[in-house]
Amino acid sequence: MRRCIRFRQWWMLLVAILAILSGQGSLVGMERFAKRHRQKLVERLDTDFGKSPSDSTFRLLLAQLVVTGFETLLRDWMAAQPGAAAELDTLVCDGKTLRGSIDETPSSAARFIAQEGLHSQSLGVAIAQTTYATDANGEVQALRQLLEAVELEGVLVQAGALHANRPFSSTSPSGATTS
Numbered sequence: 001m002r003r004c005i006r007f008r009q010w011w012m013l014l015v016a017i018l019a020i021l022s023g024q025g026s027l028v029g030m031e032r033f034a035k036r037h038r039q040k041l042v043e044r045l046d047t048d049f050g051k052s053p054s055d056s057t058f059r060l061l062l063a064q065l066v067v068t069g070f071e072t073l074l075r076d077w078m079a080a081q082p083g084a085a086a087e088l089d090t091l092v093c094d095g096k097t098l099r100g101s102i103d104e105t106p107s108s109a110a111r112f113i114a115q116e117g118l119h120s121q122s123l124g125v126a127i128a129q130t131t132y133a134t135d136a137n138g139e140v141q142a143l144r145q146l147l148e149a150v151e152l153e154g155v156l157v158q159a160g161a162l163h164a165n166r167p168f169s170s171t172s173p174s175g176a177t178t179s
Helices: 009-021 027-036 038-045 055-064 067-079 139-148
Strands: 090-097 113-120 125-133 156-158
Touching (some): 027 038, 027 055, 067 125, 090 139, 113 139
Antiparallel strands (some): 113 125
16 A cells, blocks of 8 residues: 655665674564664654554565665775775685575576675675576686675685685685685
């Protein structure tokens, strides 16, 4: 039912991120978080929409979200924070399979969705991540894509054995030789 209530995209994304950081990762959890913290959000963000967004409003927002663009904006924002460049000395690569994403291909092979992430040990946060289907890209290609997006001079990159093969580790994504 249309109620002609419009929420700003930045506000919805902020509420969704805050809800997720508070352990409310589901759409209903985001709705509950927004209702529970509505007054504080109004005060802190100086915005009042009259009511909190519903779970279906969050669903619509997330369905329209361009994930790669959002990840790029988030990574750039994190890199621009004071002290981020000075503290970015070790990056740890980690790949995970998304639970419930396994599917069978026409050839009866297993296919699943996975994520590869770069985590800064000193900052204690993930600074970049990418999602890929195992039948389309591999973990090695996903890590290369992430490393191309990050300034690596003076940074130690720790990765699993899969990334320790000579063709991957002998050259950096930009073509410069590493030792």
